[in-house]
Amino acid sequence: xxxxxxxxxxxxxxxxxxxxxxxxxxxxxxxxxxxxxxxxxxxxxxxxxxxxxxxxxxxxxxxxxxxxxxxxxxxxxxxxxxxxxxxxxxxxxxxxxxxxxxxxxxxxxxxxxxxxxxxxxxxxxxxxxxxxxxxxxxxxxxxxxxxxxxxxxxxxxxxxxxxxxxxxxxxxxxxxxxxxxxxxxxxxxxxxxxxxxxxxxxxxxxxxxxxxxxxxx
Amino acid sequence: xxxxxxxxxxxxxxxxxxxxxxxxxxxxxxxxxxxxxxxxxxxxxxxxxxxxxxxxxxxxxxxxxxxxxxxxxxxxxxxxxxxxxxxxxxxxxxxxxxxxxxxxxxxxxxxxxxxxxxxxxxxxxxxxxxxxxxxxxxxxxxxxxxxxxxxxxxxxxxxxxxxxxxxxxxxxxxxxxxxxxxxxxxxxxxxxxxxxxxxxxxxxxxxxxxxxxxxxxxxxxxxxxxxxxxxxxxxxxxxxxxxxxxxxxxxxxxxxxxxxxxxxxxxxxxxxxxxxxxxxxxxxxxxxxxxxxxxxxxxxxxxxxxxxxxxxxxxxxxxxxxxxxxxxxxxxxxxxxxxxxxxxxxxxxxxxxxxxxxxxxxxxxxxxxxxxxxxxxxxxxxxxxxx
Numbered sequence: 001x002x003x004x005x006x007x008x009x010x011x012x013x014x015x016x017x018x019x020x021x022x023x024x025x026x027x028x029x030x031x032x033x034x035x036x037x038x039x040x041x042x043x044x045x046x047x048x049x050x051x052x053x054x055x056x057x058x059x060x061x062x063x064x065x066x067x068x069x070x071x072x073x074x075x076x077x078x079x080x081x082x083x084x085x086x087x088x089x090x091x092x093x094x095x096x097x098x099x100x101x102x103x104x105x106x107x108x109x110x111x112x113x114x115x116x117x118x119x120x121x122x123x124x125x126x127x128x129x130x131x132x133x134x135x136x137x138x139x140x141x142x143x144x145x146x147x148x149x150x151x152x153x154x155x156x157x158x159x160x161x162x163x164x165x166x167x168x169x170x171x172x173x174x175x176x177x178x179x180x181x182x183x184x185x186x187x188x189x190x191x192x193x194x195x196x197x198x199x200x201x202x203x204x205x206x207x208x209x210x211x212x213x214x215x216x217x
Numbered sequence: 218x219x220x221x222x223x224x225x226x227x228x229x230x231x232x233x234x235x236x237x238x239x240x241x242x243x244x245x246x247x248x249x250x251x252x253x254x255x256x257x258x259x260x261x262x263x264x265x266x267x268x269x270x271x272x273x274x275x276x277x278x279x280x281x282x283x284x285x286x287x288x289x290x291x292x293x294x295x296x297x298x299x300x301x302x303x304x305x306x307x308x309x310x311x312x313x314x315x316x317x318x319x320x321x322x323x324x325x326x327x328x329x330x331x332x333x334x335x336x337x338x339x340x341x342x343x344x345x346x347x348x349x350x351x352x353x354x355x356x357x358x359x360x361x362x363x364x365x366x367x368x369x370x371x372x373x374x375x376x377x378x379x380x381x382x383x384x385x386x387x388x389x390x391x392x393x394x395x396x397x398x399x400x401x402x403x404x405x406x407x408x409x410x411x412x413x414x415x416x417x418x419x420x421x422x423x424x425x426x427x428x429x430x431x432x433x434x435x436x437x438x439x440x441x442x443x444x445x446x447x448x449x450x451x452x453x454x455x456x457x458x459x460x461x462x463x464x465x466x467x468x469x470x471x472x473x474x475x476x477x478x479x480x481x482x483x484x485x486x487x488x489x490x491x492x493x494x495x496x497x498x499x500x501x502x503x504x505x506x507x508x509x510x511x512x513x514x515x516x517x518x519x520x521x522x523x524x525x526x527x528x529x530x531x532x533x534x535x536x537x538x539x540x541x542x543x544x545x546x547x548x549x550x551x552x553x554x555x556x557x558x559x560x561x562x563x564x565x566x567x568x569x570x571x572x573x574x575x576x577x578x579x580x581x582x583x584x585x586x587x588x589x590x591x592x593x594x595x596x597x598x599x600x601x602x603x604x
Contacts, residue, residue, distance in 0.1 A: 064468035066419040107353045110415040157552050157585035158347040187549040
């Protein structure tokens with residue numbers, strides 16, 4: 001005889017599986033969640049709850065980047081399976097569009113990938129343009145997608161200068177779009193000098209910075 | 218002092234080079250540093266006197282400075298980045314131009330971080346105005362089984378590493394007693410990162426550590442040959458870059474398991490040749506304690522405070538007696554600050570870190586290749602004025 005788990009237990013275990021980036025446990029727990037009648041928003045909250053704990057641990061250096069990446073993988077997989085649960089409505093979650101990419105000439109996309117994953121997990125609609133993205137491609141995507149946020153990444157001091165041109169062009173073609181920049185050779189002073197609205201010191205602080213910008217503060 | 222060491226010392230002197238400090242009997246070295254420190258109250262020291270005094274944690278006339286002009290040097294001689302990276306004569310000329318025109322006590326060919334990976338067979342991209350890098354769309358290690366397929370390469374046929382050795386030979390010959398020349402090698406995990414990509418490697422270190430370790434073992438075997446050969450060119454130090462021993466890389470526990478023991482082998486190989494072991498870092502929250510435990514370096518370069526220090530004063534207090542601290546002017550400041558801003562930041566760092574010796578003023582990482590060279594001059598000037 002199998003004993004059905006209560007919703008609270010499943011929520012706890014789902015979050016724990018994300019924290020421990022335990023793929024096998026997560027698969028089994030999805031069956032439990034389904035059996036116990038959980039809704040898509042409930043499952044989503046459980047997954048994000050686990051990720052949020054890892055993110056907070058990363059901010060306090062009690063977790064490492066590999067830990068966070070693997071937990072993010074579990075959440076991304078989990079979110080991809082939400083459609084089988086009642087109450088699933090993708091559009092109600094993804095109400096803010098973020099266009100993201102690494103600037104031209106720069107092939108380093110780890111930070112960008114983490115940020116894109118975080119945005120996706122926390123309910124943003126993400127248009128990921130990849131790496132070595134030209135100014136024209138950024139501008140076109142921002143306009144076409146009606147992006148509220150443009151997130152630019154550069155990891156080299158030789159490529160970060162491109163950001164200024166991209167931001168200048170976006171200001172003309174899509175003045176309402178908020179621009180946030182990040183990457184190893186940047187800091188807040190430089191971000192401001194380039195004309196960005198915000199600066200994400202790390203992939204982990206990008207959410208707070210985006211929320212601050214969206215709130216207009 | 219062994220007969221072998223005496224022979225190597227004599228050979229260096231006869232060739233007009235500074236011998237590797239590790240070959241000099243410790244008593245003699247510290248005596249020399251003490252005399253230099255005392256003499257610095259009366260007259261200026263030579264670059265070598267200043268460095269040896271600093272290595273021995275005695276106060277020189279002013280703090281030594283290493284502006285880390287590498288890729289930026291190519292702008293002084295008008296060579297392209299691909300030439301700088303691949304032609305030893307062009308690289309040496311650019312680096313020597315940086316040393317002569319900008320100043321400082323040392324020169325190091327930090328050409329790029331892909332030298333070893335290119336020789337392992339990684340497809341490369343050589344941009345005209347930017348640092349060479351792997352073609353990340355075509356990684357050499359495409360899946361987790363690729364780690365075990367990595368077979369040892371013939372070091373003698375490794376073109377880019379051999380070109381680096383030739384660059385070192387030229388620098389040692391031309392710099393002579395004017396300063397110190399350091400070699401440079403990427404740690405095995407860094408080399409692997411160039412062939413697999415951080416996106417996958419970070420996950421693989423957690424999920425498939427045994428497979429990753431197989432590749433690390435193969436890379437380390439060649440890396441030992443590489444650093445030994447660098448030492449044999451006559452350099453006095455070798456910088457080892459263990460980028461992933463930081464918050465930007467693996468957890469401390471995982472780094473100690475995956476790269477620590479292999480980094481130790483590399484450091485020991487450098488030390489056996491009498492050269493100074495320098496650990497180069499450009500990450501945040503570097504694991505100084507792990508690096509010291511595994512590599513026992515004489516010098517640690519850093520771009521940000523280590524993970525266990527809240528401020529510069531704590532850094533000096535905790536590690537100032539154990540290693541020579543080398544850093545750590547911010548890359549964005551060097552890229553876009555005014556020379557005056559740069560000098561002010563250098564002054565603050567000197568005030569906090571130079572007391573009692575054991576500090577070298579330097580950028581946190583390579584001077585930005587396309588950054589304003591007047592800011593490099595400002596670093597050198599600050600060392601002379603405030604040090």
